[in-house]
Amino acid sequence: MTESTAPTDPRSPSGPSSGSTASAKEKMQASLARRYAAEKRFQAYGIGAIILALAMLVTLFVTIIGSGYTAFVQYTVRLDVTLYPQDIDPQGTRDPEVLARADYQGAINDAMYSLFPDASGRSARRDVRALVSPGANFVIRDMVLDDPTLVGQRISVYVPLATEFDQILKGNIDPAVTMRTIREASTGIPWSLPPGERLISENQGRYLQQLVRQGEVEGSFNRWFFTNGDSRQPELAGIWGAAVGSFFTLLVTLALSFPIGVAAAVYLEEFAPKNRWTDVIEVNINNLAAVPSIVFGLLGLAVFLQFFGMPRSAPVVGGLVLTLMTLPTIIIASRAALKSVPPSIREAALGVGASKLQTIFHHVLPLAMPGMLTGTIIGMAQALGETAPLLMIGMVAFVVDIPATPMDPSTVLPVQIFLWSDSPERGFTERTSAAIMCLLGFLILMNAAAVLLRKRFERKW
Incomplete structure (x- = not known):
């Protein structure tokens, strides 16, 4: 007579599924270990990238300061x-x-x-x-x-x-x-x-x-480095003429780009109908923000100098060229600031009887202004460091006298650095690095002002 075998309880540790359960658990643990290892590697790559970037930045500053502090x-x-x-x-x-x-x-x-x-x-x-x-x-x-x-x-x-x-x-x-x-x-x-x-x-x-x-x-x-203009003698060369030229150039740029950029952003965001033409305009504005700056210099050379006959190497022409270059940046930043204002602000103003124009100028613009000013400051900082478009309009000329008006011939700090860097004398080498330090100082101050402005007036919704 044949003996019968009792069925095995699948819940028993010695059941046939215990091996597969242990195998699945091991696979899960191995997968988790691989994912944790990949995460740690990614963190290590990120830390390494930050350390490498900081090392390059420190090397840059040490090189510039070491060459220019004298x-x-x-x-x-x-x-x-x-x-x-x-x-x-x-x-x-x-x-x-x-x-x-x-x-x-x-x-x-x-x-x-x-x-x-x-x-x-x-x-x-x-x-x-x-x-x-x-x-x-x-x-x-x-x-x-x-x-x-x-x-x-x-x-x-x-x-x-x-x-x-x-x-x-x-x-x-x-x-x-x-x-x-x-x-x-x-x-x-x-x-x-x-x-x-x-x-x-x-x-x-x-x-x-x-x-x-x-x-x-x-x-x-x-003191001559901060009070003199350019000179053929390194010991007498200074940055004051270039600093005044940069001031006049940025003054013209700010006076034109800020109101035009804000007006264009307000119209496109609040009043313009959404159709094919506005889509084309928006695409072109975004594309102009990525156009190389030297193209704007060629445009200024053809339009402002050759067609309108404006004075060469004058801050007013440089300001007009930089206005064209910074307008896309200011328009994009201003539109983003307008979009960040909650729709409830507009609805509340319209609900109490305000017109659309009153809603925009009395409620929306004041809330969006910090973002607009931040974008403007960043655009002006970009304009301060530009060289290529100004070279095309003749601001590379050797100018000794300090400009008194935006119509006088002058140069700007980046172009002055370019001129000095091309001189073989060791005295001009140290002045090149010193002028770079001054320019970086201005850029850091402008970016710090943008950050402080945003922190001071930004509203959280």
Whole structure:
């Protein structure tokens, strides 16, 4: 007789499904482990990307600051200059035009010769004159124009050293001498290069060493960098002319782009019918925001300069070009700010009897204005850093005078940086980095203002 086998309880641990249950659990745990590992890898990639970006940013700032911080210091030499009336103002009229044309270089040369009485001969005197910046006469000229009573007096004045000696004392260049040799050596300078390859002559090195030992040379805050316009001499070149040109350019840009951009955004968002034409306009506005900036420069060259005959290299033309470039950004930001206002605000205003125009200007615009101003500030910051469109309209010209009106020839900070970066002198290299630091400072302030403005007036709904 055959024995019967009892059926196995599927709930029993030794049942046939226990193996499949354990296998499914293991698979689930393995899947979870893989997903957790993938999540950790993704977090690691994100942290690595942030660290890499910060490292690049730190490298950028360290490079710029390391190359440009010396531009804020200028080495000068103290001279006792006698302003003889027969040389400065023979007629005694104190006419500003006569004082501006006077021979101040001769007075500077006499003061330099008195410091080195042993420098005899044409070559030695030429080496003495080369110690001082060729533009030092403008420093004394400005002093006399500000105070004509100085004529006939003996004055003590600090004038800038020539760029070669200024850079040697700063330790930026070392063709045959070092800063330590100049400052501390009491004997002759150990020249390591042949005379034809030296930046300065042996006599000039000895004269500079003598001035340093006598305490006639000192390094002080470089006020000329912030008060002068451009110059062929690095030690006298400054950013004030470019800063004023940037101010006038941005003033024209703001005066045109903000009202036009806000008006266009209000019309498109609140009044324009939704049809094919408005769709085409919206698409073109979005596309214009991505157009390369140099295209706007070509447009300004063809329209404002060639067709309308406006002055070349003027801030008013630069402002018009940058207005065209920033309008799409301001319109898009303004429309987004208008969309962020809840519809209940409009419905409530209309419900109490306000017209649509009153609803827009009395209720919607005040609530959307923080977002509009934020977009405008960001657009202006973008305009401040633009170079390509302004190069096309001639703002790359060498301009020494400080512009007084938006119609005067001028340049802007980015273009000034471009001009200096193309100069081989080490003095212009440090001024390029210093101007970049100033420009970055302005951009950071403008972006910080946009953030603070948004935080201050933003409404949460």
